[in-house]
Each structure stands twice: as C-alpha cells, then as structure tokens.
Amino acid sequence: EPEVTQTPSHQVTQMGQEVILRCVPISNHLYFYWYRQILGQKVEFLVSFYNNEISEKSEIFDDQFSVERPDGSNFTLKIRSTKLEDSAMYFCASRISNNQPQHFGDGTRLSIL
Amino acid sequence: QKEVEQDPGPLSVPEGAIVSLNCTYSNSAFQYFMWYRQYSRKGPELLMYTYSSGNKEDGRFTAQVDKSSKYISLFIRDSQPSDSATYLCATSTNYQKVTFGIGTKLQVIP
Numbered sequence: 541e542p543e544v545t546q547t548p549s550h551q552v553t554q555m556g557q558e559v560i561l562r563c564v565p566i567s568n569h570l571y572f573y574w575y576r577q578i579l580g581q582k583v584e585f586l587v588s589f590y591n592n593e594i595s596e597k598s599e600i601f602d603d604q605f606s607v608e609r610p611d612g613s614n615f616t617l618k619i620r621s622t623k624l625e626d627s628a629m630y631f632c633a634s635r636i637s638n639n640q641p642q643h644f645g646d647g648t649r650l651s652i653l
Numbered sequence: 654q655k656e657v658e659q660d661p662g663p664l665s666v667p668e669g670a671i672v673s674l675n676c677t678y679s680n681s682a683f684q685y686f687m688w689y690r691q692y693s694r695k696g697p698e699l700l701m702y703t704y705s706s707g708n709k710e711d712g713r714f715t716a717q718v719d720k721s722s723k724y725i726s727l728f729i730r731d732s733q734p735s736d737s738a739t740y741l742c743a744t745s746t747n748y749q750k751v752t753f754g755i756g757t758k759l760q761v762i763p
Contacts, residue, residue: 544696571749583697583741583753596750631696633751639704641687641748644696 542566544645546632552651556621561648563615563632572615573633573642574607576600583631589615619650627652656680659742659754668763672729676742676754679723683744683752686718688727691739691756700740701727732761 545564553559565572574586587597589607606618615634619626629649633642659676666672674688685704689697701716703709709716717726725742739756 546696573751575751582755585750585752588749598750635748639748641685641699641702642751643699644689646694646696649694 546645561617565634569634575631576628578628657754663758674727676725685745687743689741
C-alpha cells in the first residue's frame with residue numbers, strides 16, 4: 541500500500557540552526573500538510589499546501605517556518621532559526637482529493653539542544 | 654472550550670472484549686470525522702472516516718457519529734493484543750485542517 545515517507549526519522553540540531561524536514565507524499569496525492577506533536581500533547585495542524593501555495597496555516601506557523609515542493613515528489617518544512625520549544629514530532633500528511641481523508645507519515649523527531 | 658475532547662485513559666481490557674472509545678467536539682461546522690490509530694513512535698494510521706451522522710462498519714471496527722449531541726464513538730469487537738495503541742479521534746470541516754483529540758491509550762491484555 542502506498543505510504544507517506546519522511547526523513548530523517550530523528551534530527552538533532554543546535555538551537556538557532558536551520559533545519560529542513562523532508563517528506564515524500566503518496567505519488568498521486570495533490571494536497572500536502574505538516575503537523576506537529578509535542579510530547580504528551582495533541583497532534584496540531586501547522587500548514588496545508590495545494591497547487592504550489594499555502595492554502596491555510598495555523599498561528600504556530602510563523603515567519604520562522606516555510607514549506608516548499610521543490611520537485612514533483614518532495615515536500616519540505618524548513619525552520620529557519622530553531623528554538624527549544626520546536627522540539628516535537630513533525631508529521632507530514634497528504635490526500636488525493638476533496639472528500640478524502642489525510643494519510644500520515646511516521647514522522648521526524650526533532651530535538652533542539 | 655477545547656474543540657475535541659477525549660479521555661486519555663489508559664484503558665485496559667481483556668482480549669476478546671468489546672472496546673468503546675469516545676470523543677466530544679464543540680464546533681458544529683465539523684462535518685468529517687476520522688479515527689486514527691497510533692502505535693508508539695509511529696504516525697497516525699487512518700482507521701475509519703465518515704461524513705456527517707451515522708454508522709460505518711469495517712470488519713471489527715464500527716464508527717458512530719451523532720451530530721446532534723456532537724459525540725463520536727469507535728467500537729472494537731473481539732479486541733486483540735495487536736489493537737493495543739493510542740486511538741485518536743479527529744474532525745474537520747472539509748478534510749483540510751484536521752483537529753485531533755489527545756488520544757486514548759488502549760491496552761488489550763492477553
């Protein structure tokens with residue numbers, strides 16, 4: 541069964557450094573998402589992306605965050621200057637069309653030191 | 654008021670029991686309802702999804718939505734140790750931004 545793949549599975553970064561999290565959505569999907577889950581808390585929506593532009597973003601997704609679909613298969617989340625509170629699991633999701641739910645990858649655990 | 658409320662558990666049941674997992678939500682604009690299963694250190698795995706009120710069955714799993722009371726349920730029949738996981742209820746107005754509950758941790762004891 542097709543799946544969303546995320547790399548790396550664990551990323552350790554010094555505070556203030558830039559980090560890029562990578563995702564390969566399911567190949568025929570058109571809508572892409574990033575979520576995060578801080579340890580012990582809910583999965584929270586960050587951003588949705590369709591047709592090469594952001595369609596919706598949350599309050600969490602401030603100017604330190606950006607997303608990009610650099611080619612036909614990858615979808616990335618960049619955090620420009622990481623903070624300790626950015627430590628979390630980051631999940632990528634995709635869906636094929638309207639009226640179809642999102643499918644999630646296994647996440648990247650981001651640890652900021 | 655939290656948008657989606659879910660008892661975090663943990664919930665322990667013997668193998669073969671019927672499990673009932675529940676959520677309530679506050680936003681009447683939510684029309685799409687989902688259940689995801691999350692194993693430790695893994696991503697949410699889609700189990701069931703439904704639009705508006707009613708029941709949906711898939712094997713041992715039944716999802717129920719009652720929009721009049723803003724209540725979402727998942728029933729698992731003949732529970733197995735492999736069902737041990739965290740179950741996340743989730744809602745959306747249009748399958749775009751998904752709002753999750755905290756998740757209920759389920760343990761099925763052999």
